[in-house]
Amino acid sequence: MPSTNRNSATPLKPGKCAIIVGSAKGLGGALARKLAREGFVLGLVDRNSELLVQLCAEINAGNVGQAFPYVQDVTSYEEVPALFQKILVDLGGLDTFIYVAGILLPTTPTTYDFEKDRLMISVNALGALAWFNVVAPVFQALHSGHIVGISSVAGDRGRVGNPGYNSSKAALTTYLEALRNRLSRYGVHVLTVKPGFMDTDMLKSSPRTFWVVSPEQAAEDVYKALRQRRQTIYTLGRWGWIMFIIRHVPSVIFRRLSL
Numbered sequence: 001m002p003s004t005n006r007n008s009a010t011p012l013k014p015g016k017c018a019i020i021v022g023s024a025k026g027l028g029g030a031l032a033r034k035l036a037r038e039g040f041v042l043g044l045v046d047r048n049s050e051l052l053v054q055l056c057a058e059i060n061a062g063n064v065g066q067a068f069p070y071v072q073d074v075t076s077y078e079e080v081p082a083l084f085q086k087i088l089v090d091l092g093g094l095d096t097f098i099y100v101a102g103i104l105l106p107t108t109p110t111t112y113d114f115e116k117d118r119l120m121i122s123v124n125a126l127g128a129l130a131w132f133n134v135v136a137p138v139f140q141a142l143h144s145g146h147i148v149g150i151s152s153v154a155g156d157r158g159r160v161g162n163p164g165y166n167s168s169k170a171a172l173t174t175y176l177e178a179l180r181n182r183l184s185r186y187g188v189h190v191l192t193v194k195p196g197f198m199d200t201d202m203l204k205s206s207p208r209t210f211w212v213v214s215p216e217q218a219a220e221d222v223y224k225a226l227r228q229r230r231q232t233i234y235t236l237g238r239w240g241w242i243m244f245i246i247r248h249v250p251s252v253i254f255r256r257l258s259l
């Protein structure tokens, strides 16, 4: 765990500090670089210690921002409360929490694999809930803060291709909506992000891709939405129109499509 010469937060005050879970590469890595350029002090959490340490070194070699690495597998839910407290003390405050970690395990429309479904739900949904349940009470008490969850267009409808992934993202999207409804009255902002396709390692598991954005472009979209206190965004934005239509296709028609 890192040492830091920042003053410990006593009492905790909101500042330009963020925790990003699932930040070693892909969208999480791009968000870490973006927030560092904006001057944030970052607690970066991921299971990939080598990439995480490299990313922190890269950020700390720059002139703005600062980053500390914390190794955690998000399915080790019981570690979260103590790790969260440690990061709060190291950072000296917290303004923004972003859950990015996710896995997409390839399957086919005729495959039924409980182990894959269990893993996707564990990382994409339960890992997020473990973190939200320690972050939300702190922000509620502070009457401030931003919580961001990276969900997916895949959570908007159950499709033939990957029910486990669809369900994990639907659970995350609904949980974030409930958190928003709980916390907005305390001044806490909750943002749901629904990417379409991003050019990351995860994309290698997708059979068909189009309108692919770079993780850097998606990170810019997330940061802009944070500043604007948006509730839900799609990246690319045009996915919002497409998914509006897809959400309203009657089930009797939707089940005949190979979407």
Ligand SMILES: NC(=O)c1ccc[n+]([C@@H]2O[C@H](COP(=O)([O-])OP(=O)(O)OC[C@H]3O[C@@H](n4cnc5c(N)ncnc54)[C@H](OP(=O)(O)O)[C@@H]3O)[C@@H](O)[C@H]2O)c1
Pocket (backbone or CB within 6 Å): 022, 023, 024, 025, 026, 027, 028, 045, 046, 047, 048, 072, 073, 074, 075, 100, 101, 102, 103, 104, 123, 150, 151, 152, 153, 194, 195, 196, 197, 198, 199, 200, 201, 202, 203, 215
């Ligand atoms: N790429 C897309 O087209 C796309 C589209 C829609 C939504 N999304 C969502 O966007 C988010 C970011 O995806 P990405 O494309 O940036 O994926 P990525 O490049 O694969 O990065 C995901 C990061 O999460 C980490 N991670 C995975 N499982 C973990 C665990 N159990 N504990 C801790 N860290 C873990 C990964 O570490 P490892 O390297 O060790 O696995 C990796 O650093 C995900 O939630 C994904 O579902 C992606």
